[in-house]
Amino acid sequence: MRHKQVNLSKNQQIVLETIRKAKKPLKAYSILSSVKKKGINAPPQVYRALEKLVELGVIHKIESKNAFVDCKNSECETSKATAFSICKKCQKITEIMNSKLSTYLTNFQDNTGMKYEKYNLEFYGLCKRCKL
Amino acid sequence: MRHKQVNLSKNQQIVLETIRKAKKPLKAYSILSSVKKKGINAPPQVYRALEKLVELGVIHKIESKNAFVDCKNSECETSKATAFSICKKCQKITEIMNSKLSTYLTNFQDNTGMKYEKYNLEFYGLCKRCKL
DNA sequence: TAACGCTTGTTATAATATAACATTATAACA
């Protein structure tokens, strides 16, 4: 199974395909301009689709970039435990799938009495290529 | 020592004080309207100050909120290793200062060959009060 | 003083996101 399947509306499918075809995280207005030929004309249509897709966990938002990537992790049922590495130079973004890390963070507790239900972690650095 | 001291320009001091006085994370335009009486008139002045203060690590940006809080962690020399807990209900934000967590994340490595230099982690949940 | 770099101020505009309301498609069921 390469991708998670869900019942998606037409606009949601169009937006999702656009994101999947891209090699980079896409911004909402960049998605909008890509999908204008497919009949999506205005920001709310894109933002609604994005919201639903994030909710379903088939895409994630990179908060520090205001950009969206499709989820490559078949274990992401929702967007509740996400970790990314972001190359500061080439902007390449990779979803980190590391069960030790996710177990560690999902079970993380401190003494504030807060119950953590969700987290998002973004690492920044230089990727293998850009390090050279 | 309650707060880190650095040589700050006038605008930086004004913005920093405004953030420190606030009990909640502040957004840039909310800061702007607070400081208009002190002679700061336009967005770039606020954004420049914010940028510098983040760089110095005296404030942090909560990426998922586009908001700024002052750093309460005397060990934050820069904004290179940050973790926050965010209450989904009351929006209360706390900087997590947990040396085990920061050691774990600072040393985190995976097999992508990427060298991580910086991270930002945001936990969401319900705080002690809102859990009731 | 003149030239330079740096910080600040100012105007304008770009980029990101949502409110509000109108319209159309779909489903449930009398």
Next chain:
DNA sequence: TGTTATAATGTTATATTATAACAAGCGTTA
């Protein structure tokens, strides 16, 4: 089937967040 409810979509306008571009001031030093 027609009727009603619900969800999805379309549309216009606007709010919010952020930066570009340039002008003005100011201290340093050649």
